[in-house]
Amino acid sequence: MQFRQASHQAGGIDRHLNIADSPIQLRFAGSAMMAKLFPALSHLETPSNGIPTLTIHLWDEASAGGMLFPPPWDELPYVERAQIRRYLDDRFFLAYDRNTTVFVGFDRAQALAFYWSRDAAWIPYFETAAPMRHLLQAWLNFNGVFVCHGAAIGLESGAILLAGRGGMGKSTTSLLSLQDDFYFLGDDFVLLSNTHAPTVHSLYSSAKLNADVVSWLPDVQPLITNREKIGPWEKALLFLYPTYQERLIEQLPIRAIVIPQPSEDPTPSLAAMGGATVFRLLAPDTVFRGQGDAQRTLNLYRELIQQVPTYRLNLGAVPAAVPGLLRSLLSPEPA
Amino acid sequence: MPHYTTDTSKIAFESFETEVVLVNLDTGHYYVLGGTAGVLWRLLLAGFSPDEIGEALTKRYNGAADEMAAAAQAFADELVQDALLVPVEEAGSPRDSSILAELAGTTAKVAFEPPSMFKYTEMENLIQMDPIREVDETGWPKRQRFPEKTN
DSSP states (O other): OHHHHHHHHHOEEEEEEEETTEEEEEEEESHHHHHHHSGGGGGGBOOOOSOOSEEEEEEEHHHHOOOOOOOOGGGSOOEEETTEEEEEOSSEEEEEETTTTEEEEEETTTTEEEEEESOGGGSOHHHHHSTTHHHHHHHHHTTTEEEEEEEEEEETTEEEEEESSTTSSHHHHHHHHHHTTOEEEESSEEEEEOSSSOEEEOOOOEEEEOGGGGGGOTTTGGGBSOGGGOBTTBOEEEEOTTTTGGGBOSEEEEEEEEEEEOOSSSSOEEEEOOHHHHHHHHHHHHHHHOOSOHHHHHHHHHHHHHHSOEEEEEOOSOGGGHHHHHHHHHSOOOO | OOEEEOOTTTEEEEEETTEEEEEETTTTEEEEEETHHHHHHHHHHTTOOHHHHHHHHTTTEESOHHHHHHHHHHHHHHHHHTTSOEEESSOOSSOOOHHHHHHHTOSSOEEOOOOEEEEEOTTGGGTOOOOOOOBOTTSSBOOOOOOOOOO
16 A cells, blocks of 8 residues: 555656566666666566566655554564564565665565665665665575575686675676676675576676775776765675676576685685585575575575585785686586 | 474574584574584484483494493583573484484494584674664664765
């Protein structure tokens, strides 16, 4: 009801996306939310094609009206972890994120979701870089698709999943590779599935960079959208679509998992890394950052790591040499 | 005889090669169990008491049953302390005895190493935050403000 009123007041805008082979419809009430949330997802836009698997209503009170009142939390068996208060059962999902001031939820039976904020202007830049992550994660989990805290790049032969802790060089490596004509599927969050084979799917076409590495990436510098705000509390934010639309791909089979790490050796190098170590580095991080089912996430990572080779990437002091190393992992072996 | 189970709403775990990785969703801590720790975890979770475990371990390890039972009990106490296991009155039914079959199928015994558990806490700040307390007149939490560049 509130969304209908908001849409009537502010004007409705519909967009259709294909996310990990799931058609999803976004219905914005007014342009304020769309400006905040759509750029990072725009590369996945498709013409309307059939019935969406999920319709998401998005609006904010300040520009579109439609005040929502909080659910009766005291009557729900909710869980509160970090900055998120969450309720999840087989049908309903509700979550309030104090970091972003966003309230989301879905009803699986109706294939209907909402994303609401009191004011779109309050949505921080990191939510603009990775919009609706918690909502999409909870929804896609039911389809065997999981949000991974990682980057992914690739060639026609497949993708490399760049995983590991924050600040280890995933974003930088992914953008260096993009500059070297790799396909780009994400720099911070990507989707994983293993229904038929280990596959990485693109979710966002945004990228965030620390100020000290921007100079390594001259090709993408013109795409930075928040130049005047870059500093200790805000990374450079850029959107690769539509400039790099030829290098953005929806999905690729995973051929290797690579853990970038700083190294004292100036020469970048690759070394095989034990699957158990990779599992330890990768799985808990995704579990703690996400809203999906923790046990199923661990199961997926075990299956994934058992099926693809795993490596440590010593970044060295010559970043330009890194893509060539990664290319060697995806090149076909000589006959 | 004490028996144990785990609260799967808070604890998730997965075996990978020779390790078992556990995550505690309430604390943001994760644990790696290797060697005998992984074996003991499986046996405790399958519902076997430390005394039963001590007997079972004699099929694979050189050592006295009562000593290995004591090691199993001490390990269980450690797991309970970190809320990874919960004591229960009786073992669940039926008990998974596949690991007993694995132990019984051992061809050559090895020395029993006391179990060790590695605990990692570097991600706890992703989980442990103050719960939402302050709300305004609408019932929604007050806006979280982030530092901004001022020059």
